Amino acid sequence: MANHKQTCLSATERVYHTRTVDTLVCYHREMAKILMNSEYCFPKENKVKKNDSDNLETKIKNHTIEKKAVDNAYDSILDTLKQQNNYAQSDIEPYFSHHHSQVMQLAKFGYLSALAYNSDNVFNHHSPLQIQQEKKIIDDLCKLIGFSSKDAFGHITTSHTLACYEILWALRNLKTLPMAIARHPKSRDLVADKKAFELFNMSISDILVMSEQLNKREIFDDVSYLTCRGTGMTKTMHLGKLLVPVSRFEFWKKAMDILGLGYDNLIALPIDGSFKTDTEKMRSIVLRLIEQGEPILGIIGMLGSPSYGSIDKLKPLFELRKECEEKYNNSFYIHIDASQFGYMKSLFLDDNHEIIPYEILCERLKKDTPLLELTPEIYESVTQLSLADSVSFEPFQAGFSPYPTGVVCIKDARMSRFLTNPPRLCPEQADGVPEIDGIQSAPAVASMWSVHQLYPFTLSGYGKYAQIQWETRVKLEQFFNQAQTFEKEGEHYFIRVLSVSDFNKLNFAIVKKGNTCLETQNNLNKAIYENLVVKSHYRQDLSLLTLCARNSDDAPMQFCRECDLGKNEWETIKHLSLLQITIKSTQLVDKKQIEAGYQYIKKIVLSALDQ
Structure with missing residues (x-):
């Protein structure tokens, strides 16, 4: 063998x-x-x-x-x-994609090597090699976030979706523990001085401290059976509201359904004109809920929206929680969805994994890439990531691994107790695996591990790749904005960019000059995308993005006006179709390559108009 x-x-x-x-x-x-x-x-x-x-x-x-x-x-x-x-591979791939980069080749090599050793393609914590590789990956990402690897807990899931569901699963189990403690005769003294409202709004750290005391009394498993894990969600277990960005409302809505928390307990946070979560409206919603006596289960922050590519202002979120704890004795869980730009934090760390001061980092960026402008809001959002209770990653979105995986990192490892089944009949056979899916793809783990061996997650390591992706997006956006109109059968067309991305996503629309109908413009961009799919058999780097009132409020209204559409078009149609490019290349691109990318976009537009 x-x-x-x-x-x-x-x-x-x-x-x-x-x-x-x-x-x-x-x-x-x-x-x-x-x-x-x-x-x-x-x-x-x-x-x-x-x-x-x-x-x-x-x-x-x-x-x-x-x-x-x-x-x-x-x-x-x-x-x-x-x-x-x-079959008919798109010409854009060599310019903006990552499939032929050195990093991607290494990821594929790791995958294929592990596939040769693991013919069944999975492991369930019985493979010493994969356990070591997973530990290395989690340690690296915890260090990237700013979590203590000794105190934190994390693991790899089969998808980022399951990583997020797992967080909500643990949070649901955790938040029902105080009520269970009050019901159990051997533990109710721990919360004898607290009212019902206080039990619903205890901080995560306080609940975890009480779980330690239950362990010392050897009654943690018995009390766990009085939580929703044993009794199911009852009327007395009102955990409150989960606040999520409007762009991810449908994603978390499914999670609330699966875990039995209910759609009614999900609140969409509005976005502002820059397509970021409106922090003032978020503050108003939180304070109103506290005033009404409504518990807050948690708030989800976005380090990079999958739709727009914008980074939420996370500092006001952390400050709001601190204010609620000090003034109102009310706390809530904070999870950061860093699936899009989590690896971007490498750009902010020196070789000792210490955060680079803002002024020094700006000087270095200005010297290396003068086009990049780092705002204080983005700097604060990325550098304060360690204040979150948990962070989730999706390696594919960073352009490092082409295989479906997700990563969840939790600041306090004691939360892992709420992801395992408590023993009852056969303690020696208890489910000791603190995760939702139980198995991972061994080759996918090896793929990630291989990439983690190449460079450290610092400015001089993978930060350089983040810098290249960011710079390429800025260059391409500038070229689009300066490009001349192009003609087809007497009609003139131009590219209008939605300038809200903070990193490597570029959203734009092809606009027909003189057109004032939003539906006509949407049909044009859909036809362009579908024409590319038909010719390439898959989407390649160009994707279709649909903004509507349900995922963007009325933020696209201003962009519709910039496209010279009718004054009331957005109010009538209420959805906008855009084309999106996600820059994942790890190679520096020059002006010639940027122009080639533009010519490709122009080519597929003209090709679609022939249909």
Whole structure:
């Protein structure tokens, strides 16, 4: 078996060093040669003695019909895969995508290497190698956030969605603990001096301290059965409202449904004209809930909106919680969704993983990339990430790993108690895995681990890549704004950029000069996107973004006016279709490449107009 693994790894290395685009197909071809000729698939010794003429190994070695059938089927599959993967690939990929970068090649190499060693593709905490790799990843990300790796807890999930659901699951279980403590005869003395309203609004740290006391009394498991985990959500377990940015309302709405918390307990936080959560309105909502005696389950902050690419002002959020604790004896949980720009914090750390002072960082950025302008609000939001109770990441969004994974990091490891099933009948077989899905993809973990070995998450490490992505977006946005109109059959078109992105997302619309109808403009941009999908079989770097009243309030109204649309068009249609590019390239781009990217956009626009 050892020789087999070494051979598989050697095959992976050979494929990787060829640096071909069709890496996966090459890898499969190499693996097929190994497996078809190895004892791993066709052992020489069989427990049941069979006639040589019926022996599968003999048939294959003698090139009988079974061998030909296998070869023909395999060749057919490979040919189909190759045609699908290479069919009309878009020209934009070499300029703005990340699929051929050195970082991505390393991620693929890590994935394929682990796939050779883990043929079942998963591990469930029984693989020492994957456990070590996961620990390394979590330690790196906790250090990036500013959490203490000794006190924090985290792990890799199969998707960022599950990472967020897991946070809400733990929070639900945690917030019902004070009421359970009050009901249990051996623990009610811990909360004897508290009223019901105070039990609903206890701080996370106070609840965790009480959970420690329950452990000392050896009654934590018994009390846990009096929480929603044992009794379900009852009328007395009113956990209050979860406040989320309006752009992620539908995402968290599904989570509230799954966990039985109810749609009515979800409040959408409005956004301002810059497409960030309106901090003044958020403050008003929080204070009004406190005045009404309504508990607050938690607030979700965004370090990069998936829709607009804007970073919320997180400092006012942390200050608001501190004010509520000091003035009103009321606290709430804060989770930061850093799926989009979490890795961007590398840009703010020196080689000792200390935060670089604002003035010094601005000077360095001005020297290296004069186009970049770092505002105090963004600096404060990113550098105060450590004040959150938990942070979630999605490696794919940073352009580091092309495989579906999510990461959840929790500041206080004691919260992991609320993610495990308490033992009852067989304590020695209790569920001790503090996570929602239980297994991960071993190759995906290895892919992330490989990337983490390349550079540290500092300004001189992956911060350079963040800088390149940010700068490329700024250059492309400036080029779009300065570009001349282009003509098709007597009609003139131009690009209008929605300038709200704070990092690597670029949102824009193709506008027909003289058009005042929003529906016509939306149909034009949808046609452009669909034309690209049809020709490429998949979206590539260009995606379609739809803004509506449900995910953007009335913030797009001003952009509609900038597109010279009718005065009341937004009030009538209430949705806006945009095209979006997410810059994930790790290579510096010059003016020539930026212009090539613009010419590509122009080309697909003109192509769509022919349809």
